[in-house]
Amino acid sequence: MTDAKQTKTVKTIKINADLCNGCRACEVVCSAFHAEPKYSSNNPARSRVRVIRDPLRDLYVPVYAGEPAGAECAGRDKYIIDGKEYDECAFCRAACPSRDLFKEPDSGLPLRCDMCEGEDEPLCVKWCITDALTLEEREEEAEEQEEPEELEFGLESLANKFGWEKMQDALARMAQRE
Amino acid sequence: MRYAETGYNLEVDLSRGNIERVASDPRETELYLGGLGTNAKILWDRVPPEVEPFSPDNLLIFAAGLLCGTPATGCNRTIVSTISPQTELMAFSMMGGFWAPELKYAGYDKVILSGKSPELVYLWIYNDTVEIRDASHLQGKGAVETAELIQKELNEPKAQVSAIGLAGENRVLYASIEQGRSSASRGGIGAVMGDKRVKAVAVRGTRDINVAKPLEYMEQCTEVLEFIKWREDNPIPGVIPILAVLGSPQEMAIHDEQWHTENFMWGNARERRKGFWNEDIESRWTETMENVRTRLISCYNCPLKCGATINVPGLNTYMMKCFSKLTYTMAAYADLDFGFRIAQRATEYGLDAYSTPQVMAFALELYENGILTDDDLPGLPEDNEDRFFWLLDRIVLREGIGDVLAKGTYWAAKEIGKGADEYAHNTIKKIEQLPLKLSMLNPIYFLMYCTGEKINITQIEGQFPQAPFPKPEHREKFVKDWFQVPDDRFKQYFLDWEPRGEYSNPYYPTPEMCCDIVDWQEKMHYIDDALGMCAGLSSFHLKPPYHIHNFPKFIEYGAGIPMDEATLSKAAKRYRTLVRAVNIRRGMRRKDERPPEDHWKKRFPELEKELLDTYYQYKGWNDQGIPTCDTLRDLSLDYVAEDFLQRGVLTDTEEAPGRETGQETDADEG
Ligand code: SF4
C-alpha cells in the first residue's frame, strides 16, 4: 500500500426533511435489502434509516445509523421544538448502550448504514420518490483506507459487548459443533 | 412458515378480560385470502343473525390485509368489520395510515374483540405482551388527543393508536375510529367500539414479515413504484383533477374545487350551485387552504401524500384527507374556513364526515319547515355556522334532539315522524350517501348504488370512466395503453359509449355489458380489501398500478399461495358472496337495493328492473338477490347453502324466495 494521495468518489445522502411525508418507505426497503436472504423479510425495526415522526408538531427527520457509540454520552441536553421537549438522543445517529435504536431486535448488534453496498443507488433514495432523500457524489482527495468489512465490524461490536475472551471461547465452541 | 401473513390472531374477550393468541388455518387464507375475506368468514361463523349490533356477542374485528407490512407500496389498510348499528348489516369500513403494518410486525393478522368491558379500557399490544389497560382517565378525550396521551404514558412515540372520541363512547350511530391521518368512518363501527367500552387499540411491533419468493416479489414491487412515478408525470387527460392523478382523492393538494362545488349538492343534499366557482372564491379558498395546511402526508409506505396536517390558528392540530374538506362547508352553505374549523372538532369527537354534516343540515331543514320547532331545539343559536357547532355538540353529547339525531337521518326521521322521512332523502340501506343528484340515469352507477354492500359509491366505482368521452379520437387514445382491463371487450364497451344518441345512457352500455363492468369494478375493490391495498393506487382509479394481471403474482410471490387470475377472481367472488350471505341472513332483500328516489331526475322503471334482474342472474343470485344453492356450492360455500335451506331463506327449488327474517320487518316498522 502506498501513502500517495488519491481521489475517490464520496457518496452522501442529502436529506431534505421539508420534503419528507413520513411514509417510512425508506425503512421498509432498507430492512428488506439487508434481510438474509436478500428481500426475504422486512422489519423497520432493523432499518438503518429511521424516520423520527411527530405529525402533530410537523416534525419529520430521517436519521441514518452512523458509528456506534461505545458508551452513552454524558451531559445530554434537550431540544425544544414547537413547544415539545425531545431528548437530545432523539436525533442521534449512533447505536448506543442507552437505547434500542439502530440495533438488531434479536441480537442487539449495532446497525450502520452501508450505503447499500453492491447496489448502484442506495435503495432508500430510490424508494423515496418524493426526493426527501437524494444522492450526492463528489470527488475528494483521500488517503487510501480500508473500510472494515461488515463481518469485522459486527465482531468488533460483539467483542466490545462481551469481551474478547468470551467471544473466542464461543467461536471455538461453535467451530467444534460445525 | 407462513408468508406475508403472521398466521396468528389475537382473541380478546373483553367481558372476562381474557387474551389469547390463536393460530389461524392456512386453508382459510387460500379460500378467503385475508382482511375482509377472512373477516367475513369469522362473522358468518360466530355472529348469528339474532345478534344485535350493541350486544356483547357482536364482534369487532381489526384486520391487517394479507399483504400489509410487505414492501408492496400503499398496502397498509386496516379492515374493521362488525355488525353496523346503522344498517344492522355487515360493516367493513377501512382505514389507511400506519396501524395495520404495525400489527403485522407485532405478530398478528387480526385483533378480534368480543364481549363488553365493564369499564372503559384500552388495549396495548407490544409483540407478545398484550394488556388491557384502564382508560378511565381518557373518558371524553378527543380521538387525536387520546392517541397522543397513550403514546406519552406508554413512552412509546412509535406506537400506532386507533381511538374513538366522545361520539364513539356515546354510541352515536355514525361514530368513526380515528387513527392519525386516517379513519374508518362508515357504518358506525366507532359506536360498536364504544359499546364494547374500548377507547383505543395501541400497537407496536418489531418482528419480521416474510415473503415467499423474495426476488420475484421485489421485482413486482419495483415495477409498481416505477409505474406510480410515471403516472405522477403523466396524468390522464380529459378527466377531473382527482381522477387524473393517483391517490385516495388528492383533495388536500388541489385547489380547483369547481367540480365538487358545482356538481355536488349543498345543504341537505338539495341544491346544485352552478356558477358558484369564480376567481374570487378560488383565490380566497386557496389562501385558506394554504394557511391551515402544514404539510402533505402519506400513509405507510406510500409516496402519494393524500392527507394533510391541518393547523387552524387557536385550535389543536389534526389531520385530514379526502372529501371531508368540503362536506361540512357544503352542508352549511359556508366558507372553506368554517369547514376546517368544524372538522377539527368533529375529528376529535370521531365522526363520519359524510353522515354528520348531512344529519345536521337535515335537522335544520326540518326546523325551517316546522317539523322541528323551538321546543325541540331550545337554545339554537341565530347564526348559521354557530348552529352547526351547536348541533354537533348536542349530537355527540346526546342531549335533547341530539339524542335522536345521533341515530342518523333514516332512524331519526322515523322517530320524529310528521313527514320527516321526506327529508331523509339521501340514504341507501339507511346510510347517508354522497350529496349527488343528477339528471340522466347511468345504468352502471344504478347497479353499483343498488348492490354495493360497502354502501359508499367510492368503494365500488373505479377502473371504468364515469362518463363517456365526447370525441372518438379521445376514446381511441384512452384505450391504447389500457392494459389493466381483464379483457379487450371492455375497451370496446368504452369506445362505443357516446354522450348522446343510440349508444348513450341509459340504454347503452346494455344490461349485459353493465353487469360485466360492475362486476369487474366491484371485484377489484374486494381484492384490495382482502390484501389491504389502498383503493387510491388500485380499484378506485383509472389505469392503476395494481390490477387483475399483477395481483396474482403479488399473492403468489408474497404469500406463497399458487395463484392465477381465475383463482383470484373465484376467491374474491367467494368472500364477496359470503358478505352477501351474512347480510341476507340478517334480512337484506331486493327491496333494500335501490338508490335514493331523487338520485336521478330521469328514471326508467322497466329498464331498472331489467338491469337488476340481469345483474342478479349474472351473479348467480335469485330474484331476491339471494345467492342460489348452485352458486354457493360452486364457491365451496356449501355450509351457507345448508344454513339457508335450514332457515328457509332458500327452499329446495332454490329459485323461490324464501321467508324473510324478522329482523327486516322490525327495521321497516322502525
Ligand atoms: S421514504 Fe422519503 S418521504 Fe418517506 S419517510 Fe423516508 S425520507 Fe420521508
Ligand code: SF4
Ligand atoms: S443507504 Fe442503504 S443501508 Fe443506508 S439507510 Fe439507505 S437503504 Fe439502508
Ligand code: SF4
Ligand atoms: S394513495 Fe394516499 S391514501 Fe392511499 S396509501 Fe397512499 S397516501 Fe395513503
